[in-house]
Amino acid sequence: MSHADTQTRHVPDRLRPSLYAHLVGWESLLLAVAVAVFVFNAFASPYFLDAWNLSDATFNFTEKAMIAFAMAMLIIAGEIDLSVASIIALSSTVMGLAMQMGAGTPVLVLVGLTTGLLCGAFNGALVTRLGLPSIVVTIGTMSLFRGVSYIILGDGAFTRYPASFAWFGQGYAFWVISVEFVIFVLLAIFFGILLHKTNFGRMVYAIGNNATGALFSGIRVDRVKFVLFLMTGLMSGLAAVCLTSRLGSTRPSIASGMELEIVTMVVLGGINILGGSGSIPGVVIAAFVMGLVTFGLGLLNVPGIVMSIFIGLLLIGVIALPRLWAIWRKRTV
Amino acid sequence: MEPRKSTNPVNADQGVVLRLDGIIKTFPGVKALDNVRLELHAGEVTALIGENGAGKSTVVKTLTGIYQPEGGQILLDGMAISFSTPQDAADAGVTAIHQETVLFDELSVAENVFIGHAPKGRFGLIDTKLMIEKTAQILESIGAKISAGAKLKDLGIASRHLVAIARALSVDARVVIMDEPTAALSQTEIEELYELVETLKAQGKAILFISHKFDEIFRIADRYTVFRDGQFVGEGKMANVEEADLVQMMVGRAVDQLFPKRRAEIGEEVLTVAEYSHPTEFENISFSLRRGEILGFYGLVGAGRSEFMQSLIGITRPSKGKVSIDGRVSVIRSPAAAVEAGIVYVPEDRGRQGTILDMPIFQNVTLPSLKKTSRDGFIRLAEEFALAREYTERLDLRAASLDTHVGALSGGNQQKVVIAKWLATKPRVIILDEPTKGIDIGSKAAVHDFMSELAAQGLSVIMVSSEIPEILGMSDRVIVMREGRMVAELQDDALSPETLVRHAVGINVEGGLA
Numbered sequence: 001m002s003h004a005d006t007q008t009r010h011v012p013d014r015l016r017p018s019l020y021a022h023l024v025g026w027e028s029l030l031l032a033v034a035v036a037v038f039v040f041n042a043f044a045s046p047y048f049l050d051a052w053n054l055s056d057a058t059f060n061f062t063e064k065a066m067i068a069f070a071m072a073m074l075i076i077a078g079e080i081d082l083s084v085a086s087i088i089a090l091s092s093t094v095m096g097l098a099m100q101m102g103a104g105t106p107v108l109v110l111v112g113l114t115t116g117l118l119c120g121a122f123n124g125a126l127v128t129r130l131g132l133p134s135i136v137v138t139i140g141t142m143s144l145f146r147g148v149s150y151i152i153l154g155d156g157a158f159t160r161y162p163a164s165f166a167w168f169g170q171g172y173a174f175w176v177i178s179v180e181f182v183i184f185v186l187l188a189i190f191f192g193i194l195l196h197k198t199n200f201g202r203m204v205y206a207i208g209n210n211a212t213g214a215l216f217s218g219i220r221v222d223r224v225k226f227v228l229f230l231m232t233g234l235m236s237g238l239a240a241v242c243l244t245s246r247l248g249s250t251r252p253s254i255a256s257g258m259e260l261e262i263v264t265m266v267v268l269g270g271i272n273i274l275g276g277s278g279s280i281p282g283v284v285i286a287a288f289v290m291g292l293v294t295f296g297l298g299l300l301n302v303p304g305i306v307m308s309i310f311i312g313l314l315l316i317g318v319i320a321l322p323r324l325w326a327i328w329r330k331r332t333v
Numbered sequence: 334m335e336p337r338k339s340t341n342p343v344n345a346d347q348g349v350v351l352r353l354d355g356i357i358k359t360f361p362g363v364k365a366l367d368n369v370r371l372e373l374h375a376g377e378v379t380a381l382i383g384e385n386g387a388g389k390s391t392v393v394k395t396l397t398g399i400y401q402p403e404g405g406q407i408l409l410d411g412m413a414i415s416f417s418t419p420q421d422a423a424d425a426g427v428t429a430i431h432q433e434t435v436l437f438d439e440l441s442v443a444e445n446v447f448i449g450h451a452p453k454g455r456f457g458l459i460d461t462k463l464m465i466e467k468t469a470q471i472l473e474s475i476g477a478k479i480s481a482g483a484k485l486k487d488l489g490i491a492s493r494h495l496v497a498i499a500r501a502l503s504v505d506a507r508v509v510i511m512d513e514p515t516a517a518l519s520q521t522e523i524e525e526l527y528e529l530v531e532t533l534k535a536q537g538k539a540i541l542f543i544s545h546k547f548d549e550i551f552r553i554a555d556r557y558t559v560f561r562d563g564q565f566v567g568e569g570k571m572a573n574v575e576e577a578d579l580v581q582m583m584v585g586r587a588v589d590q591l592f593p594k595r596r597a598e599i600g601e602e603v604l605t606v607a608e609y610s611h612p613t614e615f616e617n618i619s620f621s622l623r624r625g626e627i628l629g630f631y632g633l634v635g636a637g638r639s640e641f642m643q644s645l646i647g648i649t650r651p652s653k654g655k656v657s658i659d660g661r662v663s664v665i666r667s668p669a670a671a672v673e674a675g676i677v678y679v680p681e682d683r684g685r686q687g688t689i690l691d692m693p694i695f696q697n698v699t700l701p702s703l704k705k706t707s708r709d710g711f712i713r714l715a716e717e718f719a720l721a722r723e724y725t726e727r728l729d730l731r732a733a734s735l736d737t738h739v740g741a742l743s744g745g746n747q748q749k750v751v752i753a754k755w756l757a758t759k760p761r762v763i764i765l766d767e768p769t770k771g772i773d774i775g776s777k778a779a780v781h782d783f784m785s786e787l788a789a790q791g792l793s794v795i796m797v798s799s800e801i802p803e804i805l806g807m808s809d810r811v812i813v814m815r816e817g818r819m820v821a822e823l824q825d826d827a828l829s830p831e832t833l834v835r836h837a838v839g840i841n842v843e844g845g846l847a
Binding site for chain 2: 011012013014015197198199200201202203205206209210212213214215216217218219220276277
């Protein structure tokens with residue numbers, strides 16, 4: 001046997017450090033967009049660079065982002081939950097009922113979170129037990145959950161939540177840092193670690209890339225997906241607590257259309273809508289981008305309808321840009 | 334022997350339809366084609382031979398306009414030409430027959446054949462009559478007895494294959510590339526394909542034939558070209574070459590023994606399966622497997638072998654039956670439970686079931702072993718790389734890095750990743766389903782060698798295979814299945830190609846198990 005045969009072939013762990021991939025990745029592009037929007041806003045409006053105004057701006061995205069983190073993992077795993085905004089409505093309504101029955105703040109929070117969790121379990125069971133496509137299931141539950149709210153509330157509203165309940169949506173942890181913002185940061189860290197540093201996160205990627213292959217590799221695919229639906233439901237419940245607390249009231253139309261803004265945030269954050277790739281830092285930056293754009297336009301007195309046009313253009317632009325860049329480079333070579 | 338100079342340079346250009354000269358194509362970290370040449374002659378079949386990863390697919394993709402080479406030239410009738418899109422290649426008369434040509438069930442045969450380039454009549458509408466006429470002509474020219482108007486969904490597998498071939502010929506082809514055309518065909522279909530190749534030769538078409546099967550190459554090809562590791566190694570006429578020479582050119586060394594089966598110490602019973610049944614796929618399967626044993630499962634495609642194996646690891650639930658491991662009954666309802674019980678499965682369908690192509694090698698390897706490489710559920714990358722390195726090195730995996738996506742590897746190396754993944758779980762029983770299907774001779778020998786080594790180390794191996802030499806060369810004992818039932822259990826002197834085939838197809842034989 002020759003020397004070459006006895007020697008083990010050396011295969012390196014990595015060709016490039018993983019840092020490199022991040023430097024040229026989607027997150028960098030998004031960060032550049034975020035900085036550009038920030039600078040533009042700073043020049044466009046004299047009121048922008050004010051600590052309290054900036055603090056107010058965070059409310060544009062904190063509640064959505066809470067759900068977006070869980071939704072990002074769900075979409076990476078190849079599923080989606082379009083019922084999240086309706087879960088907010090139902091959770092908020094059930095909290096309202098509990099409030100009428102005299103529940104205090106701790107019970108209200110518990111009721112909100114539990115309702116969200118149960119809704120998530122319902123979605124998850126339909127998808128994993130019956131094998132139904134999640135997009136169909138959650139379009140159904142989207143109508144169902146909000147429909148229940150309408151039945152309970154009609155055109156009425158729950159108001160008169162206890163004063164201490166306002167802490168979640170209107171309270172400040174210290175100086176200009178709101179309670180919601182603190183929750184947002186903690187959740188960003190939690191979901192970032194969960195997706196990128198744990199076995200669970202790895203399984204989510206594996207399922208999104210090839211669910212059959214993941215199953216054959218000994219991953220309990222249905223269990224992972226069910227947990228993801230539970231988390232999305234729970235986060236919707238939490239968002240319901242924050243939003244209800246901030247508004248101080250519940251109407252059945254609460255959070256209408258928010259599911260699409262959340263999906264937009266997730267996709268803008270670089271999560272592949274077909275599953276398999278994306279990162280939590282991407283979603284965090286996307287949340288800031290969307291928050292800054294809406295707030296900046298708000299300061300310039302741009303009406304809401306026009307704002308949604310801007311968000312739509314931003315989404316298409318940011319997604320089309322790398323594609324156009326690739327086409328352009330191919331042409332010039 | 335000097336195969337390169339076997340043709341006279343004056344005659345060399347005669348009949349050369351297509352020539353690749355000095356073609357270079359690189360991918361990050363790999364030189365896929367390094368200054369290769371290839372000549373295709375009118376009315377002749379040229380076999381392109383090489384191990385997986387030798388650059389055969391890259392050449393096909395270069396010829397069909399999917400890849401653009403960075404260097405060298407493509408000469409069609411002596412004129413330099415470049416194919417920047419697949420359409421360019423088709424326009425120049427280069428067409429390819431792949432094994433996985435996409436066909437459309439709800440369309441007619443003619444629509445399938447002319448999809449994308451249907452003849453147009455007045456107002457730019459499709460001229461259905463002309464299309465059906467032309468299709469009928471093509472079908473007749475390849476001797477296919479199929480109606481051009483039939484719906485595709487009403488055709489059998491063999492006829493579908495002919496439709497795929499007809500589609501390739503519907504462009505006015507001068508060069509026909511056949512990339513492993515027989516991989517999914519039965520023996521009679523293969524014979525029909527050979528006849529078709531003769532017909533195409535008679536029509537003066539230049540044919541590039543890619544196959545791993547030597548009997549096929551010697552049967553059908555007039556010339557050969559050998560690549561190794563992206564480089565041109567040799568070419569010549571089939572009439573002037575021996576099988577051993579070709580093998581040596583391919584692997585760069587002499588392969589003396591393809592089935593290095595060592596006699597392992599066969600120990601106590603590890604796995605016992607009793608009366609395993611499924612409503613539709615298989616019935617009453619009972620056997621036991623011992624430590625260090627390689628148990629072969631032979632049968633025709635569709636005999637229910639894979640279905641049974643997948644049921645054994647909990648993908649589908651059996652209607653009846655019991656599995657015991659080390660004498661203890663175990664209930665396996667999911668692959669996860671199978672891994673815990675120590676039974677692992679290397680599936681036939683590597684791309685869909687065996688690996689996650691878009692994830693790196695090390696993540697594929699550690700996927701079923703995440704509990705071992707983590708602490709409290711948190712990933713520890715260093716341990717992951719260490720585990721992946723340990724097992725991929727044992728299998729002599731060839732890759733740019735462990736961070737490379739599995740999809741970028743050749744079939745043989747993908748299979749090594751799958752095997753490494755399962756060995757890392759330290760199983761008691763490993764089931765290999767067609768472990769060497771579609772992989773080259775070098776990797777095949779490596780897989781066989783490794784299988785032997787595993788058995789010698791006390792692992793119990795179940796090998797599902799449709800290749801008789803592999804079954805005979807590797808198994809200690811063979812179970813033959815036909816139409817979902819066990820029809821024979823053979824070992825030692827009872828094992829011969831004839832008995833295997835007779836049991837598999839259901840011709841009566843004396844002896845064996847009823």
